[in-house]
Amino acid sequence: MSTPYPPAGPPQGPPQGPPAHRGPVIDVSQTAPIPFSRLVKVELRKALDTSAGFWLLAAIAVLIIIVEGFVLVVGLFDSTTEFRLVDFTTLGGYVLQPLLPIVVALQVTSEWSQRTAMVTFATEPRRLVVVYAKLAAGALLALAMTLVLFVVALACLLVLWVFQDNVDWGTSVSGTLGLLVFLFVGVAVAFAAATLLLNTPATIAAFLAVVYAVPTVVATIGALWGDFRDFGRYLNLQGALYPVLSGSLDTGEEWGHFLVALLVWVVVPLALGLTRIVRAEVK
Amino acid sequence: MITVEGLTRTYGGFTAVDDVSFVCRPGRVTGFLGPNGAGKTTTMRVLVGLTPPTRGRATIGGHLYRDLPNPGRHVGVLLDASAQHGGRTGREILTLGATAMGLPMSRVDEMLHLVSLTPDEASRRLRHFSLGMKQRLGIAHALLGDPQVLILDEPANGLDPAGIRWMRGLLKGYADRGGTVLLSSHLLHEVEQIADEMILIGHGRIVAQGDKKTLLESQRATRTATTTVVSLDNARLAEALRARGLQVTPGPDALAVACEAVEVGRVAAEHQVVLVDLRSVESGLEDLFLELTSTTQREGHRPGPPGYRPQGPPQGPPQGPPQGPPAYRPQPGAPR
Ligand SMILES: Nc1ncnc2c1ncn2[C@@H]1O[C@H](COP(=O)(O)OP(=O)(O)OP(=O)(O)O)[C@@H](O)[C@H]1O
Ligand SMILES: [Mg+2]
Numbered sequence: 013m014s015t016p017y018p019p020a021g022p023p024q025g026p027p028q029g030p031p032a033h034r035g036p037v038i039d040v041s042q043t044a045p046i047p048f049s050r051l052v053k054v055e056l057r058k059a060l061d062t063s064a065g066f067w068l069l070a071a072i073a074v075l076i077i078i079v080e081g082f083v084l085v086v087g088l089f090d091s092t093t094e095f096r097l098v099d100f101t102t103l104g105g106y107v108l109q110p111l112l113p114i115v116v117a118l119q120v121t122s123e124w125s126q127r128t129a130m131v132t133f134a135t136e137p138r139r140l141v142v143v144y145a146k147l148a149a150g151a152l153l154a155l156a157m158t159l160v161l162f163v164v165a166l167a168c169l170l171v172l173w174v175f176q177d178n179v180d181w182g183t184s185v186s187g188t189l190g191l192l193v194f195l196f197v198g199v200a201v202a203f204a205a206a207t208l209l210l211n212t213p214a215t216i217a218a219f220l221a222v223v224y225a226v227p228t229v230v231a232t233i234g235a236l237w238g239d240f241r242d243f244g245r246y247l248n249l250q251g252a253l254y255p256v257l258s259g260s261l262d263t264g265e266e267w268g269h270f271l272v273a274l275l276v277w278v279v280v281p282l283a284l285g286l287t288r289i290v291r292a293e294v295k
Numbered sequence: 296m297i298t299v300e301g302l303t304r305t306y307g308g309f310t311a312v313d314d315v316s317f318v319c320r321p322g323r324v325t326g327f328l329g330p331n332g333a334g335k336t337t338t339m340r341v342l343v344g345l346t347p348p349t350r351g352r353a354t355i356g357g358h359l360y361r362d363l364p365n366p367g368r369h370v371g372v373l374l375d376a377s378a379q380h381g382g383r384t385g386r387e388i389l390t391l392g393a394t395a396m397g398l399p400m401s402r403v404d405e406m407l408h409l410v411s412l413t414p415d416e417a418s419r420r421l422r423h424f425s426l427g428m429k430q431r432l433g434i435a436h437a438l439l440g441d442p443q444v445l446i447l448d449e450p451a452n453g454l455d456p457a458g459i460r461w462m463r464g465l466l467k468g469y470a471d472r473g474g475t476v477l478l479s480s481h482l483l484h485e486v487e488q489i490a491d492e493m494i495l496i497g498h499g500r501i502v503a504q505g506d507k508k509t510l511l512e513s514q515r516a517t518r519t520a521t522t523t524v525v526s527l528d529n530a531r532l533a534e535a536l537r538a539r540g541l542q543v544t545p546g547p548d549a550l551a552v553a554c555e556a557v558e559v560g561r562v563a564a565e566h567q568v569v570l571v572d573l574r575s576v577e578s579g580l581e582d583l584f585l586e587l588t589s590t591t592q593r594e595g596h597r598p599g600p601p602g603y604r605p606q607g608p609p610q611g612p613p614q615g616p617p618q619g620p621p622a623y624r625p626q627p628g629a630p631r
Contacts (some may be wrong), residue, residue, distance in 0.1 A: 043369065
């Protein structure tokens with residue numbers, strides 16, 4: 013073709029920089045890999061840049077305000093009881109525990125349901141690194157929502173202090189830590205299920221089953237069949253988490269329940285899920 | 296430079312890509328052509344590491360795709376323009392790409408401008424994008440990192456005629472500056488106009504490859520030349536041509552003659568018949584394509600080198616009467 017190309021169509025964009033190489037080998041020594049922090053930034057942005065993601069987080073914040081506001085109203089009419097920070101955060105924590113994990117799981121499953129995984133893994137083929145960035149972004153989101161939980165609780169306490177002066181300012185460090193662990197274990201369970209199932213409804217169902225249905229079933233069987241009871245405690249995530257949440261995780265047996273439950277419901281599915289993602293054909 | 300060596304991908308007992316080898320050179324646009332389900336997309340997915348190959352290997356610029364650091368800066372990929380989150384705006388999709396690749400945000404505006412998406416269109420959510428708009432966005436995404444290699448699966452899909460022409464210019468210019476382009480299509484005339492090199496694939500196997508002229512010539516050698524002619528006195532011309540022993544097939548407006556155009560012109564001049572239209576028929580790649588990708592495969596022939604001669608049934612002059620002005624497209628790239 014001797015004629016120079018005229019971009020005859022309507023677009024008159026700026027010319028592209030010249031593709032640099034002419035030889036058969038592309039020199040990549042000057043190209044830095046994508047830093048992990050940038051991948052985390054992208055994943056955080058992805059969690060917020062769709063209306064679904066944004067409103068889900070906004071709705072959670074609103075729910076926290078409603079629930080803690082309810083305690084506040086009770087406090088305003090009940091001057092005899094002393095209210096503590098943990099009265100607010102525990103109730104708010106029960107709102108966060110089922111919802112926060114769904115936000116984080118969506119970060120993984122939506123890549124498959126919306127088929128963005130193709131672009132994501134073409135942009136960064138180190139798939140494990142991408143999943144770790146999602147995990148980091150999910151943890152940051154969970155931290156941010158927990159911060160909302162505490163800030164709202166503090167605000168409510170301030171109001172009570174001003175109008176009723178029925179506030180007990182004492183805080184228990186272990187209780188606060190326990191709440192964080194309680195929330196983050198839920199997030200971890202959902203994240204692990206998401207990597208293993210790569211499907212939003214199945215992940216939500218699995219998460220709810222592990223956190224709510226399995227403990228009930230296990231406890232019921234345990235009540236009917238004594239031999240099963242001790243074994244069942246290792247599968248009962250709620251039961252294993254209870255001493256953590258109340259800041260009273262001390263006996264070796266409680267630790268055993270907690271760690272085994274983590275192994276069964278987080279570590280094993282996550283390991284299987286990561287293997288699946290690395291091997292998967294992305295369509 | 297893209298190198299594919301002995302690439303095979305099977306799904307259970309089904310072989311989607313069967314021992315495929317080819318090379319795409321810098322400075323050339325390579326067209327990857329085959330009917331639906333031939334294995335084009337699968338090959339491209341293996342190239343960018345999204346599908347693991349069963350056997351063989353594919354490298355880009357000497358590297359496996361997964362070994363490229365920040366691959367978006369070296370290889371632009373468009374596999375499926377609709378594989379994006381429907382709830383994101385067009386601009387946001389490019390912003391995510393630019394952020395990951397570490398590009399300045401001005402690059403997003405440049406690319407939107409390049410593919411003619413207005414700021415208003417770019418601010419709509421992808422689920423409200425038309426097919427062509429999605430395609431433009433996908434091309435913009437592939438070009439974001441100013442890559443040296445482009446891998447585009449059916450890039451013209453959904454583009455309007457002006458858009459297709461623009462893309463043709465864009466890719467030619469890109470290759471002229473030393474870029475490597477691999478694009479797929481199942482529409483022959485599309486590829487014919489853009490590509491310098493062609494790879495024909497059918498049922499997962501490469502059936503022919505080489506530059507366009509070689510492919511055409513290898514095919515022309517196997518068949519008799521055909522010329523269509525319109526004159527002021529078709530009946531007299533037909534008679535004169537038959538008198539020369541030439542095979543003539545009359546149509547309503549034109550005659551199809553089994554010889555070179557110069558021969559018809561000479562007869563017309565001798566008999567002083569005024570010619571209105573005289574052209575040699577390029578049966579073109581279309582026939583070659585259809586032949587190679589269907590019959591030869593089913594008959595179990597092995598794929599051949601560029602000079603490969605198709606073993607299809609011999610084709611004489613067009614059997615049906617040519618309708619009006621010959622329906623054949625002139626081949627822009629072919630010698631006239
Ligand atoms: N995951 C899979 N499981 C089973 N078969 C598959 C899978 N992926 C692809 N195939 C089959 O492999 C063949 C090649 O598919 P491919 O998408 O590569 O075709 P193509 O050349 O891109 O076709 P088109 O022009 O229609 O896009 C098809 O028959 C397809 O059904
Ligand atoms: Mg395809």
